[in-house]
Amino acid sequence: MKIEVLKLSDEKGRFLLRETSSAFVNAIRRSAMAEVPKMAVDYINVYDNTSSLYDEILASRIGLIPLTADLNSFRLPEECECGGEGCLSCQVSLTLTAEGPKMVYSGDLFSMDPSIQPSFPDIPIVKLADGQRVMIEAVARLGKGKKHAKWQPAVACAYKNMPKITIKDCDRCGRCIDECPKQLLSLNKELKVKDLMECSLCGLCEKACALGAIEVGVEEDAFIFVVESDGSMPVVDLMIRSAEELEKKVLELKEDLESIQKDAGVAEIGQRRRT
Ligand code: SF4
Numbered sequence: 001m002k003i004e005v006l007k008l009s010d011e012k013g014r015f016l017l018r019e020t021s022s023a024f025v026n027a028i029r030r031s032a033m034a035e036v037p038k039m040a041v042d043y044i045n046v047y048d049n050t051s052s053l054y055d056e057i058l059a060s061r062i063g064l065i066p067l068t069a070d071l072n073s074f075r076l077p078e079e080c081e082c083g084g085e086g087c088l089s090c091q092v093s094l095t096l097t098a099e100g101p102k103m104v105y106s107g108d109l110f111s112m113d114p115s116i117q118p119s120f121p122d123i124p125i126v127k128l129a130d131g132q133r134v135m136i137e138a139v140a141r142l143g144k145g146k147k148h149a150k151w152q153p154a155v156a157c158a159y160k161n162m163p164k165i166t167i168k169d170c171d172r173c174g175r176c177i178d179e180c181p182k183q184l185l186s187l188n189k190e191l192k193v194k195d196l197m198e199c200s201l202c203g204l205c206e207k208a209c210a211l212g213a214i215e216v217g218v219e220e221d222a223f224i225f226v227v228e229s230d231g232s233m234p235v236v237d238l239m240i241r242s243a244e245e246l247e248k249k250v251l252e253l254k255e256d257l258e259s260i261q262k263d264a265g266v267a268e269i270g271q272r273r274r275t
């Protein structure tokens with residue numbers, strides 16, 4: 001597989017993947033959305049809440065605040081030596097104490113671990129009227145997107161085949177130009193596509209051409225892959241971890257198959273496949 005970086009920042013990435021298949025690109029996408037661990041508030045202890053929001057709504061809002069974290073310093077609760085009870089290796093407390101009148105923001109959360117902070121300090125949590133109070137302990141733990149959306153580090157992750165537009169025997173009537181919703185077609189000496197990657201493959205230009213001079217297709221083994229992080233980790237880290245999680249699964253499968261082969265022998269594996 002060949003990768004070409006089209007656009008890359010901490011928040012967004014756009015890549016052109018060549019010499020691969022849609023199954024593999026989709027596996028990377030699913031891994032980024034569902035398998036990459038991320039830190040998020042799992043539950044809250046409410047000591048005081050006289051705001052207009054129920055405790056459950058506060059918990060939901062705080063849970064969805066993306067948190068930055070040094071992921072190598074923490075373990076998933078289910079893989080921790082404490083057995084998921086909660087210890088310094090698998091969870092961190094953040095406290096929130098505020099009194100109105102004021103708007104309480106994500107930046108008002110105070111973390112016991114400096115590496116764990118809200119990715120954005122200006123996410124509104126609750127508006128407190130005069131005299132209203134909140135006093136909360138929020139417990140953050142690592143988790144995966146397949147369990148809950150709050151642990152999903154990729155807010156957008158999608159791909160499409162690389163468009164391929166063929167123009168042949170065009171009489172330059174220009175009819176197709178107005179049909180393109182993205183205004184990608186231009187006519188000077190000949191009909192041209194300005195930015196092929198922006199083509200949505202809607203096929204309207206093809207339909208507009210009475211001569212069949214324009215044909216919209218795709219490159220079967222090339223994909224434009226777009227990913228956006230929620231701010232909990234840079235896009236590059238997200239993609240690397242997505243590949244690592246996929247690699248882990250493949251290695252687990254390999255180990256399982258090797259152990260079956262060792263226990264039962266190759267002949268018996270053949271038997272199992274037939275039954
Ligand atoms: S397929 Fe749609 S988006 Fe692409 S060039 Fe034709 S009209 Fe424009």
Ligand code: SF4
Nearest residue numbers: 170171173174176209
């Ligand atoms: S592709 Fe078809 S519709 Fe478009 S300019 Fe050529 S002949 Fe006209």
Ligand SMILES: [Zn+2]
Nearest residue numbers: 080082087090
């Ligand atoms: Zn633990």
